[in-house]
Amino acid sequence: MLQSSRRFSPFQIALVSGAIATTATLSVYAPVSSRSIRTSLQDNSPKILVDEVWQLVNTEYVDGTFNKINWQTVRQDLLSRNYTSKEQAYTAVKQALEKLNDPYTRFLDPKQFEALTDQTSGELSGVGIRLELNEKTNKLTVVEAIANSPALAAGIKAGDEILAINGKPTRGLDVQQASSLIRGKAGTLITLRIGRSGKTTDLRLTRATIEVPTVRYTLKQEGKRRVGYISLREFSSHAAEQMQRAIQDLNRQQVDAYVLDLRGNPGGLLQASIEIARMWMENGAIVKTVDRAGASDQSIANRTSLTNRPLAVLVDGNSASASEILAGALQDNNRAVIVGSQTFGKALVQSVHSLSDGSGLAVTIAHYYTPKGTDISHKGITPNIKLDLTEAQAQTLSSNPALVATPNDPQYARAIAALSTNSFASSSPNQSFK
Incomplete structure (x- = not known):
């Protein structure tokens, strides 16, 4: 899978996303409708779009039973209709996709598709x-x-x-x-x-x-420790290079430990999550994806880590998708202590395609698992140190962003305490956290 970029067009993006954001990888594909389909439907252009959507789902959807509905009958119904506008075709497509009972397989009108590609491009x-x-x-x-x-x-x-x-x-x-x-x-x-x-x-x-900057970082003096704090907002196409610059700069400042903040991060590009995991992990598995045919693909660390300093990762209920891939890889490999709330819990992979009229389609194409084979779907990742914020604490941090990653931030403070009492890194695979 290649990293997403607006320079590719037309394109497909594979997504793993929580709150219907993105975790994406990209490869170049033309829209799926063949020339013969276009010729046979040229008298009614909205039908071209309808059949593009149907063909993509038919080819890629992770559930070969299509939620136990007859997908061929759905096509016959879609193409038997006369559409007087693209909007009618959009409505018909959305209604057909609802039959799959999968909120992540979804149609995107041109404005929604543009917003999504802008987001993933960074x-x-x-x-x-x-x-x-x-x-x-x-x-x-x-x-x-x-x-x-x-x-x-x-x-x-x-x-x-x-x-x-x-x-x-x-x-x-x-x-x-x-x-x-x-x-x-x-x-x-x-x-x-x-x-x-x-x-x-x-x-x-x-x-x-x-x-767009998606990585923000600073050096913090926490007692006698120099802590590199890095906040990652989403996994855009520039996230990995921004993360690399952050780690390298903090390394030059001779930090003793790191805190990686993934709270509120809804996901982004799959390849970005893999590349960032490799910056923290010298070896070990990162994530495994399995498609509808049972074929699996496993990504592993490749001895290109940038640091082995102790690491704590902050997560919450809005840490989803690529955030869960990264947190799961670091946790399963005992590379970091995970602190915060249960994560979102989405373990499906989508591909996003551009369609002939500028709209788009997201299709669930695979399931992913953490290195230990855990399926986090609807469950999320359980932190090593579970600490939920009260409503009052969450409101205080939301209304006063300057308090985030300070002693007034309970989850950050707990991460600092863990870093002060433990030394955990990739070189210590048997380290446990209390």
């Missing part, structure tokens, strides 16, 4: 700012100007207010609406009216393709 085309709607001022406010972005180069800072976009006032717009106006084709111009300390300035920026 890139955006815009000026490179993260926005929020300030609760006190009710104004769109910059949270961050992304590194190497037009916004940062123009001097935009956290706290700046976005008052107008190309002359259109932003009052009344939500973050999503403003973001859609700011994004656009790389190389095109946009004017933002910026408010700062009571003064306004119009900035003319050129949109660019920007790598």
Whole structure:
């Protein structure tokens, strides 16, 4: 499986995802409809789309019984209808997929498909700012100007207010609406009216393709220990290279241990999870996938680890998919202590295909298992140190992000305590955690 990238088109992405996000690998495939199918259906183009979907499910779906329904009869029904619009075809396809009783096999309209591929690519085309709607001022406010972005180069800072976009006032717009106006084709111009300390300035920026940071890290002094804290938000196509840079930089700072935060990480590219596991593991199995024919594929570490320092991994109920693959590999190989709440519990792999009209289809194609053969579906991974946050604690951290990964963060504090009393790494395969 190859790593996902927007440079491939048309394409297929294999997904392992929890909260219907993605964990993806990619290989290049044309849409499945053959020329003969297109010729026979050319009088009704929506039927081409319908048959593309049917053919993909028929070829790839992990359950050869199709949830005990007659999939051939479904095709006959779909192609017997007359569709006067693509929207009618979309509805028919969605209804057919519901018969599989699999929420992860799903149709994506063009906007949904574009959003998914943007997410997995780890890139955006815009000026490179993260926005929020300030609760006190009710104004769109910059949270961050992304590194190497037009916004940062123009001097935009956290706290700046976005008052107008190309002359259109932003009052009344939500973050999503403003973001859609700011994004656009790389190389095109946009004017933002910026408010700062009571003064306004119009900035003319050129949109660019920007790598979205999904890895954030810092060096923390915890007592006598130098701890490298790394937060991974999702497994995008740039996550592995960002993780590599983070580990290498922290290694240069001579950290004694690491905390890898996967809380709230819903998944991403499968290949990214495998590559990142290899950065922490010198040897051992990472994950095994099994398709509907029973054929299995196992990924293993390849002696390319970047560190053997003690490692703690933070997880919660929103750690899903690729997060569970990584956490499961590190736990089963006794490479890390897992701290936090039970994870999401999804062990299915999807492939995502582009369709002829710009829409997409996600199809469940395989089941995955942890190195010890554990099926975590609907169960999740049980942390070595199980510690659930109270509602009050979760609310405090949510409303005060600066408290995350501090002594005010109970799960992080417990991970630091574990690191202080244990020495666990790939070189200590028999280490146990209390």
